[in-house]
Amino acid sequence: MTDHTVKKNPASIPHSIWPAEALRRAEKEAADSLGLTLYELMLRAGDAAFSVARAAYPQAHHWLILCGHGNNGGDGYVVARRAVAAGIHVTLLALESDKPLPEEAARARDAWLEAAGTLHAADILWPEGVDLIVDGLLGTGLHSAPRERVSNLITHANHHPAPVLALDIPSGLMAQTGTAPGAVIHADHTVTFIGLKPGLLTGKARDVVGRLHHNALGLEGWLAGQTTAITRFDASQLPEWFPPRRPTSHKGDHGRLVIIGGDHGTAGAIRMTGEAALRAGAGLVRILTRSENITPIVTARPELMVHALTPQALDDSLEWADVVVIGPGLGQTPWGKQALQKVEQFRKPMLWDADALNLLAINPDKRHNRILTPHPGEAARLLNCSVAEIESDRLHSAQRLVKRYGGVAVLKGAGTVVASETGWLGIVDAGNAGMASGGMGDVLSGIIGALLGQKLALYDAACAGCTAHGAAADHLASRYGTRGMLATDLFDTLRRVVNPDVIDLKND
Structure with missing residues (x-):
């Protein structure tokens, strides 16, 4: 369960805040300007999240990773592959869909399978001994309440005794407004990527984000040259x-x-x-x-x-x-x-x-x-x-x-x-x-x-x-x-x- 004691944001949290839609457009523009593919950014995101999880929970040996049917799930596949390589036992639950995965997420899933990873259905009985949950269900594109099967996973994660680390944003939280129209992950840590989203700082955010971490994925130089419409103010x-x-x-x-x-x-x-x-x-x-x-x-x-x-x-x-x-x-x-x-x-x-x-x-x-x-x-x-x-x-x-x-x-x-x-x-x-x-x-x-x-x-x-x-x-x-x-x-x-x-x- 999330600890709601006072937490100081790390010094690495930027003061520039990006509107959610603008950040989605900027991600590709930044990658193109630096000669990076979106898949390379996904690999960097997964590596960043793995590092935070490892540092925060060094004694956790059985990770349950929840992967949705989008690029947030793709980040989860990368985390899973890194965890297995480090000798951690991973159970990965993957949401199914009639639509194909986005290209980058599909590559991340295939790399997970090639590393002898296993995809479990999202509705299986959760195994015993899970001591960390990684939330890669929903990303920043949420515009309505999560559907029932996602909502059920969110509820299960919130009631599980293991701590939760959310990728980019807690699933169910809206990136622009910080509102939660339905079930929402209550994270202990959230690792957000590239730019800071307003929904991580206002609205429902204080209840569900936990300790916030930020990683620009190597795009710091490009981001520094951009002007954003919103500023984060803190004691510094x-x-x-x-x-x-x-x-x-x-x-x-x-x-x-x-x-x-x-x-x-x-x-x-x-x-x-x-x-x-x-x-x-x-x-x-x-x-x-x-x-x-x-x-x-x-x-x-x-x-x-x-x-x-x-x-x-x-x-x-x-x-x-x-x-x-x-x-x-x-x-x-x-x-x-x-x-x-x-x-x-x-x-x-x-x-x-x-x-x-x-x-x-x-x-x-x-x-x-x-x-x-x-x-x-x-x-x-x-x-x-x-x-x-x-x-x-x-x-x-x-x-x-x-x-x-x-x-x-x-x-x-x-x-x-x-x-x-x-x-x-x-x-x-x-x-x-x-x-x-x-x-x-x-x-x-x-x-x-x-x-x-x-x-x-x-x-x-x-x-x-x-x-x-x-x-x-x-x-x-x-x-x-x-x-x-x-x-x-x-x-x-x-x-x-x-x-x-x-x-x-x-x-x-």
Whole structure:
């Protein structure tokens, strides 16, 4: 069974992500440009997967290899031949079809048979003693739920005690969207080839990919010369966003941030947003909230400037501010609605979250100076659709948000997606299940708001903020685990990740 503890991606995982269809076209173009055949690439893929399997499970002596009727199955045949040559006992189950195998897969199957390999029917009784399962059933071309016989094999593999290594992508997972329309392999390791696919990083991916490995199959040079539409963001990029500060800098250099919200009963939300902004480096943070919240917030964090939200205080604050964050604990009463109506006219960078998004869904408008940070439920309201539709294609949903509302959209979740109306698209490869607790979104709003105040552009602030947020949580989880993580626990580690010039997270 898959171990869902926090795993760090190996340094070899690229930051460029290829749309699934584009990658399928690029594979042949790259091979042709380098004088390689697709069969040679298949041999390299099988060798790469065998090496990962051998390193991860050196004591496994009986491998069960599931080969589908496509090139993913061809990779499986290569793995099988390498395993037998290494003295490993292999049982290979091959799916039958009325259609012939693709040319490369057929060559790989014939080479397996010539090496005295045996093809077993997919519906045989699985042998005893299997200690590793290799999934080569379905590749990146999946467009619907697996058929019954494949689904049965997937279910059997998921219930078997042996670990699973998936070739290119876990069978049943869609390479572009990360959705699983039916049964899906729960892999312990996935070895993906040539380019990184978005479906390995968002949607259902975190549940089923396990530890991700990447091998470009010798195409690194060609790939480096290509431009992809999607970027993977992780903690290794933090130094690019957080350079050392000038010794002579002062608080005015790092942004004057106004945060608006905290209706009755939600003082905690606005306080967390404010403190997160300070921990992310904001120079000055002013909170406008209900008058009864002032004393508790100032007592907990005296560095915050807290005022009652009145029309005059709001006017003065908008004149003073470099950046506005509105929404945490805002509510949907006239108190919050009137504040939002005034903030709509703010021309500097701003972030809308929580009830600001719910009010925006009622009265939509398009603005180019705004970051929206919805979770899937809020995104569904903003796009007048179901949560299932949002989750069925998270990248497309984020793009729909910026097309409709302008600026930048942050679609939160496992594999957060960031989209800009200028066409930039990113997936944040940081964070863990410990973040599934109240207040995490409030903290994120404060972080991104602080980065806007430190002169990052909308898209950069969103990507950097989400990455720092996730990296702080990952550092916590690596020390204490994911269960019981609180949003306020992030403040100490957040301070560490936004100072990468002095803090070595690997050795801290």
